[in-house]
Amino acid sequence: MTTLLESLRDLLGPGNVLTGGDAAPHLVDWRQAAVGRALAVVRPADTDEVAEVVRRCLAHGVPIVPQGGNTGQVGGATPDDSGRAVVVLLSRLARIREIDAENDTITVEAGCVLQDVQRAARDARRLFPLTLGAEGSCTIGGNLATNAGGSQVLRYGNARALALGLEVVTAEGDVWHGLRALRKDNTGYDLRDLYIGSEGTLGIITAATLKLFALPAAQRTALVAVASLERAVTLLARCRAGFEAALTAFELISSESAKLVERAFPQQRLPFASGLAPWYVLLEISDSEGEDHARACFEQVLGAALDAGEIEDAAIAQSGAQSESFWLLRDSITLAIAQTGKCLKHDIAMPTSRVAGFVRTMGERLGQVCTGIRFVIFGHLGDGNLHYNLMKPDGASDEQFVASGAGIMRIVHDSVHAHAGTISAEQGVGQFRIGELLHYKDPVELSLMRRVKAALDPSGIMNPGKVLPG
Amino acid sequence: MTTLLESLRDLLGPGNVLTGGDAAPHLVDWRQAAVGRALAVVRPADTDEVAEVVRRCLAHGVPIVPQGGNTGQVGGATPDDSGRAVVVLLSRLARIREIDAENDTITVEAGCVLQDVQRAARDARRLFPLTLGAEGSCTIGGNLATNAGGSQVLRYGNARALALGLEVVTAEGDVWHGLRALRKDNTGYDLRDLYIGSEGTLGIITAATLKLFALPAAQRTALVAVASLERAVTLLARCRAGFEAALTAFELISSESAKLVERAFPQQRLPFASGLAPWYVLLEISDSEGEDHARACFEQVLGAALDAGEIEDAAIAQSGAQSESFWLLRDSITLAIAQTGKCLKHDIAMPTSRVAGFVRTMGERLGQVCTGIRFVIFGHLGDGNLHYNLMKPDGASDEQFVASGAGIMRIVHDSVHAHAGTISAEQGVGQFRIGELLHYKDPVELSLMRRVKAALDPSGIMNPGKVLPG
Numbered sequence: 001m002t003t004l005l006e007s008l009r010d011l012l013g014p015g016n017v018l019t020g021g022d023a024a025p026h027l028v029d030w031r032q033a034a035v036g037r038a039l040a041v042v043r044p045a046d047t048d049e050v051a052e053v054v055r056r057c058l059a060h061g062v063p064i065v066p067q068g069g070n071t072g073q074v075g076g077a078t079p080d081d082s083g084r085a086v087v088v089l090l091s092r093l094a095r096i097r098e099i100d101a102e103n104d105t106i107t108v109e110a111g112c113v114l115q116d117v118q119r120a121a122r123d124a125r126r127l128f129p130l131t132l133g134a135e136g137s138c139t140i141g142g143n144l145a146t147n148a149g150g151s152q153v154l155r156y157g158n159a160r161a162l163a164l165g166l167e168v169v170t171a172e173g174d175v176w177h178g179l180r181a182l183r184k185d186n187t188g189y190d191l192r193d194l195y196i197g198s199e200g201t202l203g204i205i206t207a208a209t210l211k212l213f214a215l216p217a218a219q220r221t222a223l224v225a226v227a228s229l230e231r232a233v234t235l236l237a238r239c240r241a242g243f244e245a246a247l248t249a250f251e252l253i254s255s256e257s258a259k260l261v262e263r264a265f266p267q268q269r270l271p272f273a274s275g276l277a278p279w280y281v282l283l284e285i286s287d288s289e290g291e292d293h294a295r296a297c298f299e300q301v302l303g304a305a306l307d308a309g310e311i312e313d314a315a316i317a318q319s320g321a322q323s324e325s326f327w328l329l330r331d332s333i334t335l336a337i338a339q340t341g342k343c344l345k346h347d348i349a350m351p352t353s354r355v356a357g358f359v360r361t362m363g364e365r366l367g368q369v370c371t372g373i374r375f376v377i378f379g380h381l382g383d384g385n386l387h388y389n390l391m392k393p394d395g396a397s398d399e400q401f402v403a404s405g406a407g408i409m410r411i412v413h414d415s416v417h418a419h420a421g422t423i424s425a426e427q428g429v430g431q432f433r434i435g436e437l438l439h440y441k442d443p444v445e446l447s448l449m450r451r452v453k454a455a456l457d458p459s460g461i462m463n464p465g466k467v468l469p470g
Numbered sequence: 471m472t473t474l475l476e477s478l479r480d481l482l483g484p485g486n487v488l489t490g491g492d493a494a495p496h497l498v499d500w501r502q503a504a505v506g507r508a509l510a511v512v513r514p515a516d517t518d519e520v521a522e523v524v525r526r527c528l529a530h531g532v533p534i535v536p537q538g539g540n541t542g543q544v545g546g547a548t549p550d551d552s553g554r555a556v557v558v559l560l561s562r563l564a565r566i567r568e569i570d571a572e573n574d575t576i577t578v579e580a581g582c583v584l585q586d587v588q589r590a591a592r593d594a595r596r597l598f599p600l601t602l603g604a605e606g607s608c609t610i611g612g613n614l615a616t617n618a619g620g621s622q623v624l625r626y627g628n629a630r631a632l633a634l635g636l637e638v639v640t641a642e643g644d645v646w647h648g649l650r651a652l653r654k655d656n657t658g659y660d661l662r663d664l665y666i667g668s669e670g671t672l673g674i675i676t677a678a679t680l681k682l683f684a685l686p687a688a689q690r691t692a693l694v695a696v697a698s699l700e701r702a703v704t705l706l707a708r709c710r711a712g713f714e715a716a717l718t719a720f721e722l723i724s725s726e727s728a729k730l731v732e733r734a735f736p737q738q739r740l741p742f743a744s745g746l747a748p749w750y751v752l753l754e755i756s757d758s759e760g761e762d763h764a765r766a767c768f769e770q771v772l773g774a775a776l777d778a779g780e781i782e783d784a785a786i787a788q789s790g791a792q793s794e795s796f797w798l799l800r801d802s803i804t805l806a807i808a809q810t811g812k813c814l815k816h817d818i819a820m821p822t823s824r825v826a827g828f829v830r831t832m833g834e835r836l837g838q839v840c841t842g843i844r845f846v847i848f849g850h851l852g853d854g855n856l857h858y859n860l861m862k863p864d865g866a867s868d869e870q871f872v873a874s875g876a877g878i879m880r881i882v883h884d885s886v887h888a889h890a891g892t893i894s895a896e897q898g899v900g901q902f903r904i905g906e907l908l909h910y911k912d913p914v915e916l917s918l919m920r921r922v923k924a925a926l927d928p929s930g931i932m933n934p935g936k937v938l939p940g
Binding site for chain 1: 630
């Protein structure tokens with residue numbers, strides 16, 4: 001393999017072929033849950049260099065692991081421990097290639113950090129709506145490779161829905177120039193959406209043309225207390241009808257989640273009397289008219305919900321700062337969990353009509369299996385997507401609890417499956433969820449997936465052991 | 471082949487295996503531009519029967535041509551003239567399987583007529599927004615197989631954007647049970663979007679789970695006169711910012727198109743002085759608040775455009791009936807063309823920022839090539855999608871004009887390509903546009919498409935000779 005390494009140093013310059021300590025940060029995921037090894041970590045400068053790297057690796061039969069901001073949850077960007085792979089960083093492909101404000105599109109390279117894309121759009125008085133926790137470090141290439149979701153999906157869709165065109169280096173080192181900026185194009189198979197969400201196992205996305213939207217005149221949030229999950233779903237229907245597309249977030253927060261935050265960060269508090277309700281909803285509307293109209297809309301829709309006895313109370317943010325404080329509370333749950341103790345996490349989605357039944361059934365079942373287990377449930381209820389977190393009972397040991405994780409996951413995922421849901425709503429399959437995929441996926445679908453993989457990556461060099469078994 | 475026919479009669483009942491005169495209507499497209507022959511036309515009753523038909527055809531090496539409402543524009547549902555194929559009608563798979571109003575989803579079988587799906591949604595006080603001319607006879611299976619567009623794409627997307635899950639009979643007669651009702655699901659490759667738009671060449675869509683939306687409280691239209699195409703695009707930007715997601719249609723009508731309608735249907739008239747402007751725009755907004763708010767929004771946004779000198783005049787529909795009369799004028803253009811004479815049609819799209827330049831360049835170029843040619847341009851400007859129609863010059867013979875069609879098409883499509891556009895925005899490839907596809911498609915993309923076809927339809931029995939050469 002010395003030949004390949006030398007050839008890559010020739011191609012990219014020695015400073016862009018990392019080994020040893022320089023490579024180390026790229027051989028482990030941010031949670032340190034996946035640790036691998038690699039022949040080298042390389043940093044091509046542009047699409048042609050990416051293509052040439054792929055061709056040279058292919059010639060040597062060397063596997064390739066593409067990596068963006070390395071913020072994934074499922075070990076999808078970490079090589080295995082064979083030390084055979086080359087990790088390809090897209091970080092130097094970080095140009096905003098074009099903004100066409102009139103066409104409401106932006107063309108960016110894969111290594112652009114999501115926040116930089118949001119900012120470039122805003123500078124052109126446009127909105128790029130993909131919004132998620134890791135936006136300061138994740139890259140648009142990774143967002144597309146994993147079909148990232150986040151908190152505005154109910155209005156703008158997942159990453160997939162925001163992409164019009166792609167540039168892709170195929171598994172054979174060809175460049176597919178598919179950077180279309182078209183809202184309608186029916187000339188053949190939808191390769192774009194095949195690469196999106198394929199987690200680097202079919203090719204490497206090197207650039208994308210993305211949709212932009214009008215900047216809202218005002219964004220405003222409200223926090224609403226509801227007596228049950230059924231009521232939260234009723235409120236969702238009311239908000240969809242009342243706000244229509246102006247509804248840009250509908251986030252669920254259980255009282256247990258709020259309590260964790262209040263305990264970990266005492267300056268953060270719900271704007272309600274303690275213990276008012278078991279569930280809270282964070283609503284956001286993005287208004288095309290302005291603050292006054294946004295507030296009037298909130299007052300009308302939430303007022304009607306109050307009159308109908310569907311909600312317990314509502315606090316409409318009175319300022320941008322208060323809007324942000326509501327979001328901060330929501331976004332602090334993950335950190336509060338980390339500070340509190342061991343947690344089993346599940347990234348699930350199901351039809352919103354099934355969510356309340358699922359949560360009730362699971363509460364009873366898991367209460368029997370694991371006495372004292374604590375439910376820290378929150379997430380994107382507008383999309384039926386729950387972060388279904390289970391925390392260690394007081395008194396149980398960390399080891400004991402973690403050891404019970406596989407059994408508990410099976411119970412949770414069996415019920416998700418029975419409720420017509422998915423065991424990975426946002427985060428993908430990577431290496432951690434292949435077992436679950438094989439367990440639940442329709443065999444016909446698995447067979448079709450294997451054929452697609454064999455057709456587009458016949459040598460099996462693209463991110464092997466991710467999405468499908470290696 | 472008698473064996474296969476007998477076996478299909480056994481399976482489906484003799485009345486559902488059509489030959490001779492009974493089969494004839496299904497062997498020609500509605501424009502009579504494609505005429506084929508077939509071994510038989512069969513009508514399976516359900517998904518299992520579709521799968522069994524595929525397995526039996528596969529065993530005999532007999533090609534399959536799926537057919538929905540037979541309203542396509544590119545001969546995609548018509549068999550070739552070898553007489554070897556079996557045409558599979560989906561018309562008996564016409565059940566609405568489920569409406570989940572709480573989850574805003576509907577599950578329907580492929581043979582459901584689009585209008586019936588719209589109606590079922592409305593009966594549940596929901597909106598299924600796919601809207602197109604053939605909605606009274608086209609089927610949802612055909613809409614998905616061709617990724618149908620229509621006039622509300624700028625708000626709700628193409629058919630692809632409206633589908634959450636599919637049930638598909640694969641090219642080997644397996645059933646993929648992919649009827650998910652999920653807004654987020656990242657468990658593997660996006661097979662759904664691969665089957666959508668594949669025009670029956672990879673498998674047969676037998677059912678789909680579709681997104682529903684809130685019914686708007688009010689829909690209202692306006693007609694606006696503009697001095698140039700550049701001004702129409704400026705108006706689009708103003709409307710996107712001002713109405714945001716409430717903007718559900720932005721249709722371009724050239725004065726030539728309007729004149730054709732006024733001549734063919736004298737009771738239909740623009741609400742402006744004759745000759746006021748070279749271009750008109752039909753705007754529709756769907757308001758979540760009501761008629762008064764919709765009118766106020768129109769007055770504000772169009773008033774500002776008038777004050778800025780960007781538009782010549784605007785007529786806001788004063789009633790539902792007037793809204794419909796504006797739509798009728800728009801929808802009558804195709805009929806008016808048919809009554810007027812020979813026309814060369816092109817279904818193109820490009821970035822909206824390039825449309826005005828394209829139309830100007832083409833006007834000059836074609837005026838030189840074909841003196842007196844008449845431009846009848848209209849379409850979905852909000853999506854950059856033009857129906858770019860060229861009518862015979864007075865005095866030229868029909869034969870002469872039609873004979874010049876291929877040369878003119880090359881000029882038009884070359885320019886579309888140079889303007890980063892597509893030669894098939896809505897209508898697909900079918901059999902008529904394969905030559906154009908091969909001419910303009912990136913060879914890397916073509917090669918990927920061929921691999922996908924070989925992977926999912928290894929025997930090549932699914933609708934051969936469509937999308938890709940047989």
